[in-house]
Amino acid sequence: MEVWYGAEQVPASLSEPGGPGAVVTIGIFDGVHRGHQAILERVVERARQWRPGPAPLAVAVTFDPHPRLVHRPQEDLPLVTSLTDRLVSLEALGLDAVLVIAYDLDFAAQSPEEFVRTWLAGLLGARAIVVGDDVRFGRDNAGDAASLEEIGRQCGMDVEILTAVSSQQGRRWSSTWIRQCLSRGEVRQACEILGRPHRLRGTVVHGLRRGRELGFPTANLEAATAGVVPPDGVYAGWLVRNGAVGGLQERLPAAISIGTNPTFDDVPRRTVEAHVLGRADLNLYGEEVGIELVEHLRPMLAFDGLEPLLERMRIDIEQTAAILGVPVPGPIDPEEVTAQ
Structure with missing residues (x-):
C-alpha cells in the first residue's frame, strides 16, 4: 500500500485523462473498528469490480492530527490508534493507497464543495465515493451525506x-x-468492537531492571506516550515488533503490567511493562513496539514480600499462555538474562 503525505505525493497520472482514478472514502478511522471496516471493504470491492475501463485505485483519505485536537486543543482526546497503527490496519484491508492530509485551520476553512472538488474529484480523480451515513466534512462540518450526493452528481461521481x-x-x-471500554479495563469488549486486540505503541525505555533480577525481564514503555492506556492491572497480550506499513510483524506472547508496582515504593511513574514469555535474549531498548491487549487478568496488587509476588507472576504467565494458546514457558534463570 502506498502512503501519500500531502497532495504533492499523489501521482499526477491518477487523475489525468485516461488515468485509473480512484474509489475513495474519507474519515479519521480512529481504531479502524468494525464500522470503518465495512466501509473500507466496500471501497476495495468496488475498485476491484469496476467495469468498464482500467480498474481505479482503492483510496482512503484520512487526517492528522485529529480535527478535534485542532479545533478544541484544551480537550483531552486520547486516540485509540496512533497514525502508524491506523495505516497498518488500513493496509490489512487491501487498500491501494492512503492520503494523509495535514489538518490545520486553513484546511478546515474549505467549504464542503471546495473540499470535494479540489481533493477528491481533482487530485484523486475519484470515480466513486463510499462513506457512512454519518459523514461530515468541510467548514463547520457543514457537509453531510445529502450534500455529498449532490456535489457528486455535479462532478460526475457516484456516491454510495x-x-x-x-x-x-x-x-x-x-x-x-472503544474509549469507554478501555477506560473500564474491558479490553475483551474493545477487541470485539475493533475486530482485533487494542494496541498501545511506544519506544522501549530503560526501567529499574528489577524484572531482570527476578527472572522476568520486561520491555518498558512510558505510559504517558503509549496511547489509550486502560486502568492499572495485569493483562494477557502480545508484543509486536516491526509493525510499520509494508513491514513483517513479529508477534510475541506477553504478560503485560500497567501502573506503578505497589509492592515496591521506587516506581515514580505509571508504566507499561511487557514480559515476553520464555525470552531472556531480546534487546529492545530504543525500539518502537506495539503492545496488544487481549484480556484483563487481575488488578494491580501489593504483595507482602518477594515470594508471594513471584508466585503470582508465575500464575499470571500460566494464565497468559492459556489465553493466547501458547506453551507455558519454563522459568528463566536471572543469570541467563542478556537483554530487555
Missing part, C-alpha cells in the same frame, strides 16, 4: 452511502465506545 453497522447489542460501532 452505507447505513450504520451495529453490534449484536444494537449499538453502533464507534471510537467513543
Whole structure:
C-alpha cells in the first residue's frame, strides 16, 4: 500500500485523462473498528469490480492530527490508534493507497464543495465515493451525506452511502465506545468492537531492571506516550515488533503490567511493562513496539514480600499462555538474562 503525505505525493497520472482514478472514502478511522471496516471493504470491492475501463485505485483519505485536537486543543482526546497503527490496519484491508492530509485551520476553512472538488474529484480523480451515513466534512462540518450526493452528481461521481453497522447489542460501532471500554479495563469488549486486540505503541525505555533480577525481564514503555492506556492491572497480550506499513510483524506472547508496582515504593511513574514469555535474549531498548491487549487478568496488587509476588507472576504467565494458546514457558534463570 502506498502512503501519500500531502497532495504533492499523489501521482499526477491518477487523475489525468485516461488515468485509473480512484474509489475513495474519507474519515479519521480512529481504531479502524468494525464500522470503518465495512466501509473500507466496500471501497476495495468496488475498485476491484469496476467495469468498464482500467480498474481505479482503492483510496482512503484520512487526517492528522485529529480535527478535534485542532479545533478544541484544551480537550483531552486520547486516540485509540496512533497514525502508524491506523495505516497498518488500513493496509490489512487491501487498500491501494492512503492520503494523509495535514489538518490545520486553513484546511478546515474549505467549504464542503471546495473540499470535494479540489481533493477528491481533482487530485484523486475519484470515480466513486463510499462513506457512512454519518459523514461530515468541510467548514463547520457543514457537509453531510445529502450534500455529498449532490456535489457528486455535479462532478460526475457516484456516491454510495452505507447505513450504520451495529453490534449484536444494537449499538453502533464507534471510537467513543472503544474509549469507554478501555477506560473500564474491558479490553475483551474493545477487541470485539475493533475486530482485533487494542494496541498501545511506544519506544522501549530503560526501567529499574528489577524484572531482570527476578527472572522476568520486561520491555518498558512510558505510559504517558503509549496511547489509550486502560486502568492499572495485569493483562494477557502480545508484543509486536516491526509493525510499520509494508513491514513483517513479529508477534510475541506477553504478560503485560500497567501502573506503578505497589509492592515496591521506587516506581515514580505509571508504566507499561511487557514480559515476553520464555525470552531472556531480546534487546529492545530504543525500539518502537506495539503492545496488544487481549484480556484483563487481575488488578494491580501489593504483595507482602518477594515470594508471594513471584508466585503470582508465575500464575499470571500460566494464565497468559492459556489465553493466547501458547506453551507455558519454563522459568528463566536471572543469570541467563542478556537483554530487555
